[in-house]
Amino acid sequence: MNKSIEEIRADFPILSQKVYGKPLIYLDNGATTQKPEVVISRVANLFRHTNANVHRGVHLLSDNVSEQYEAARETVRQYINASKKEEVVFTAGTTSSINTVAFSFGEKYVGEGDEILVSAMEHHANIVPWQMLCERKKAILKVIPFNDQGLLDMEEYKRLISSRTKLVAVAHASNVLGTINPIKEITAIAHKEGIPVLVDGAQSIQHGIVDVQDLDCDFFVFSGHKIYGPTGVGVLYGREKWLEAMPPYQGGGDMVANVTFARTTYNDLPFKFEAGTTNYPAAIGLATALDYVTSIGREEIAGREKHLLEIATRELSAISGVRIYGTAQDKVSVISFLPGEVHQYDAGMILDKMGIAVRTGTHCAQPVMDRYGIPGTVRASIAFYNTEEEMYALASGVRQVMEMFA
Amino acid sequence: MTINEIQDQVTEEFAIFDDWLDKYNYLIDIGRSMPSIDIKYKTNDYLIEGCQSKVWLHPSFENGIISFSADSDAIITRGIVALLIKVLSGRTPEEIMNADLYFIDRIGLKQNLSPTRSNGLLAMVKQIKLYALAFSTKTQK
Numbered sequence: 104m105n106k107s108i109e110e111i112r113a114d115f116p117i118l119s120q121k122v123y124g125k126p127l128i129y130l131d132n133g134a135t136t137q138k139p140e141v142v143i144s145r146v147a148n149l150f151r152h153t154n155a156n157v158h159r160g161v162h163l164l165s166d167n168v169s170e171q172y173e174a175a176r177e178t179v180r181q182y183i184n185a186s187k188k189e190e191v192v193f194t195a196g197t198t199s200s201i202n203t204v205a206f207s208f209g210e211k212y213v214g215e216g217d218e219i220l221v222s223a224m225e226h227h228a229n230i231v232p233w234q235m236l237c238e239r240k241k242a243i244l245k246v247i248p249f250n251d252q253g254l255l256d257m258e259e260y261k262r263l264i265s266s267r268t269k270l271v272a273v274a275h276a277s278n279v280l281g282t283i284n285p286i287k288e289i290t291a292i293a294h295k296e297g298i299p300v301l302v303d304g305a306q307s308i309q310h311g312i313v314d315v316q317d318l319d320c321d322f323f324v325f326s327g328h329k330i331y332g333p334t335g336v337g338v339l340y341g342r343e344k345w346l347e348a349m350p351p352y353q354g355g356g357d358m359v360a361n362v363t364f365a366r367t368t369y370n371d372l373p374f375k376f377e378a379g380t381t382n383y384p385a386a387i388g389l390a391t392a393l394d395y396v397t398s399i400g401r402e403e404i405a406g407r408e409k410h411l412l413e414i415a416t417r418e419l420s421a422i423s424g425v426r427i428y429g430t431a432q433d434k435v436s437v438i439s440f441l442p443g444e445v446h447q448y449d450a451g452m453i454l455d456k457m458g459i460a461v462r463t464g465t466h467c468a469q470p471v472m473d474r475y476g477i478p479g480t481v482r483a484s485i486a487f488y489n490t491e492e493e494m495y496a497l498a499s500g501v502r503q504v505m506e507m508f509a
Numbered sequence: 510m511t512i513n514e515i516q517d518q519v520t521e522e523f524a525i526f527d528d529w530l531d532k533y534n535y536l537i538d539i540g541r542s543m544p545s546i547d548i549k550y551k552t553n554d555y556l557i558e559g560c561q562s563k564v565w566l567h568p569s570f571e572n573g574i575i576s577f578s579a580d581s582d583a584i585i586t587r588g589i590v591a592l593l594i595k596v597l598s599g600r601t602p603e604e605i606m607n608a609d610l611y612f613i614d615r616i617g618l619k620q621n622l623s624p625t626r627s628n629g630l631l632a633m634v635k636q637i638k639l640y641a642l643a644f645s646t647k648t649q650k
Contacts, residue, residue: 123529446583448562453585456529464561478563478582507534508584 125458133484175390196337200324275307280429332392336385418498540588602645
């Protein structure tokens with residue numbers, strides 16, 4: 104039996120609160136999602152009852168928490184359908200996952216004159232680590248453009264692939280435009296030339312089914328907090344052959360097999376990439392979040408969000424002067440727009456006073472704004488716990504904003 | 510009028526409005542009626558960093574008095590800058606440096622400014638005070 108929207112909302116304590124005396128309408132899910140009670144209590148109970156460092160002690164608590172931590176890894180493996188647990192590395196988040204690959208892969212495989220290919224719709228986390236790598240190695244960053252609708256130019260992508268291309272890094276879904284990129288096609292093209300592909304799943308993991316084997320990507324990264332889990336944990340999925348070949352990123356506890364001052368040997372996967380005390384409470388909380396999402400149903404979630412996105416798109420499009428950025432057919436539930444000539448900051452400020460939480464600005468994706476020649480947008484990012492009424496409230500709020508500034 | 514007298518006056522003007530919407534509408538009016546900055550000052554040299562919206566602030570210093578003109582691409586920000594200018598423009602460097610700006614709190618806008626937004630506000634105040642400091646050393650020479 105599917106849960107009703109009331110039952111779903113009751114799972115998220117924060118959603119029932121009021122802001123400025125008005126019911127909270129939380130439409131900033133692309134920045135971070137709210138947490139269901141099961142996640143909150145799992146993390147709290149861990150601290151209350153079973154806290155100890157993982158993989159360190161012989162004692163009962165440490166054993167217990169290590170078991171939960173490894174079970175969490177297995178939950179993630181199943182969730183993204185990785186073939187092996189060893190391919191699932193816990194990190195601090197999407198950004199840290201990408202930096203790990205940019206450093207470790209880059210150290211081993213990227214040299215002067217080599218090329219890294221990203222797209223023009225990446226957020227800064229999937230641009231800057233590659234720029235830093237290119238600077239370090241005197242390599243070249245190439246950019247796949249996108250069209251007005253927000254679709255990647257696949258012909259240009261094919262042209263940009265060269266014998267010097269070492270890696271392709273591309274978002275599964277754009278955090279501004281919502282576009283779901285054709286990852287399977289992208290990996291197929293890159294693999295023909297033997298080039299690995301990193302997929303940034305920060306904005307896709309929470310919206311439906313992600314199967315890394317089906318996508319055939321070499322790396323897949325995401326953050327726990329964007330899929331109803333705690334902040335400070337993320338995942339780096341990497342194909343075993345790449346992770347095996349790559350040197351570690353950071354040195355420290357747990358990532359070593361044997362340490363002497365003459366020589367240190369590294370631990371096996373995935374521990375090689377998990378230096379120091381990991382954020383095990385958040386990793387365990389993330390597993391609970393994934394279980395929760397599975398219990399609701401990933402297709403159910405995708406269906407609800409699609410429906411809400413359609414309402415929001417229709418209602419906002421009906422307002423004269425509203426410009427929507429990102430009009431691809433295949434979108435996650437993110438809608439970026441500008442209300443006429445009203446500055447996005449003015450709009451966001453007034454919407455906030457109405458209890459509507461949206462994000463304004465460049466959304467850590469300045470090149471996307473430059474592509475359209477705009478200073479920023481208002482972004483409403485929708486989760487399955489949002490309601491139809493909230494979509495109408497957003498549109499009516501935007502109308503009111505435009506009247507105020509008319 | 511002293512800086513504090515103007516601050517009190519602004520506070521009273523805002524006290525008329527109970528509803529936040531009216532307060533913002535008033536702020537929008539203030540923003541709209543502020544004279545625009547001379548286009549030649551709308552450059553990166555006069556841009557204040559740290560605001561979600563763009564703010565340009567230009568000082569001029571004559572007979573020991575600093576005057577400011579400003580602009581912003583967002584109207585609410587324009588309103589806030591206009592208020593700052595109303596309170597702090599046409600003052601000596603010392604007056605500006607010593608000013609305790611309490612009106613923003615009292616007109617009920619501060620609690621509605623998120624950290625990034627109030628950083629923008631802080632950045633504006635900081636810049637105004639920096640100009641005052643720079644001009645005060647000029648006077649002493």
